[in-house]
Amino acid sequence: MKQTTFLLVFGVVLSFCQAQSETGGEETGGEEEHVELFTTPATKMGAATSDFGYNLFRALASRESATNIFLAPITVSAVLTQLSMGGSEQAERQLYRALRYHTLQDPQLHTTLKDLLASVKAPGKGLSTAARIYLARRLRLKQDFFSLVEQQYGVRPKALLGGNRDMKEINDWVSQETGGKVQRFLAKALPRNSAVNTVSAAYFKGKWVTRFSQSGVMENFQVDGGSPVRISMMQQDNYPVKMGADSDLSCTIAQIQMQDDISMFIFLPDDVTSNMTLLEESLTAEFVQDLSMTLLPAQVSLTLPTLKLSYSTDLLPLLNDLGLAEWLETPDLEKISGQAATLSSVNHKVVMETAPEGNQYPSATSTTSHLSYRVDRPFLYLIRDEASGALLFIGRVVNPKDLSI
Structure with missing residues (x-):
């Protein structure tokens, strides 16, 4: 794992954070707590689904350079895990390696994933998901597979009817x-x-712990190689965040708390650039957990874009980049059908909104923080469930003006 070295950017408020830094920023203490985090089945599964998500995001980012991209990786993990239940032992091993399950050694893998999915969709977290397999009738489908998936994940694969009826x-x-x-x-x-098709979707609208007093303020957002665009922003003085800067990645990082143990990490490059390859390559479950242990509390003048987005794509071409080229040629889905069946599509869609609402007001103070965190240029962000460490949502925003919902 890349060892992160932070240059604190707190200026005049550094002394205010000194007590926290003496306990929260110690390298050894952070490592011990991090190791402990990944010893439970739930957190190990959270790390596995996250690492799959980061790999998938990197594959998408390399093919869609310098554009807005978004994923809800845990839903893709869910539907591909359903699909693994229809394969031979060799096919299952191949999928498990891509899904990062080969590191778990969890005999109750499906139960662990089912429980994780239920926990991240708990009321209040703001996440709803859909994950299902659709199969061509001509494959002479085996009903035992349908029952097995339904029993384990509560959703039954469905046979296709054909044409617009399926849509x-x-x-x-x-x-x-x-x-x-x-x-x-x-x-x-x-x-x-079409033979075998997977469907995965997610909607997220989490609420902040601390609300924003100003919203809908139109401000400039810098665009790489173009003129600034006017977008809607949320703003609040004396906003509590955890924060730090990574000199190796040339970015400043903020962690903003959301309700029900969800948080948003924002990675803001020092310069206006849509090339975030170095930053994207650094992302792993361990790296992000290390961030959560290393960032220091601060009060900042915070300005964030108001995000409203819808994004859809077929992820099938990306599976080659995840080491599944051989599996895609001969997926060996013997528990689904006695006939040869190939994967036709891995359709994925996400919708996300942020709003200024929160259940707490910023702490009252007579002075305004001199530290500012303005997200007014291309950035990368992720949304994580803190209890499990599971990556729920990840996105790269290069031009908010192009977002739509």
């Missing part, structure tokens, strides 16, 4: 599972020769 069925089901927040999951019908 309506899938769109209606995803909308239902996400409380109507993810609409038009498919914009066009599945290919006529």
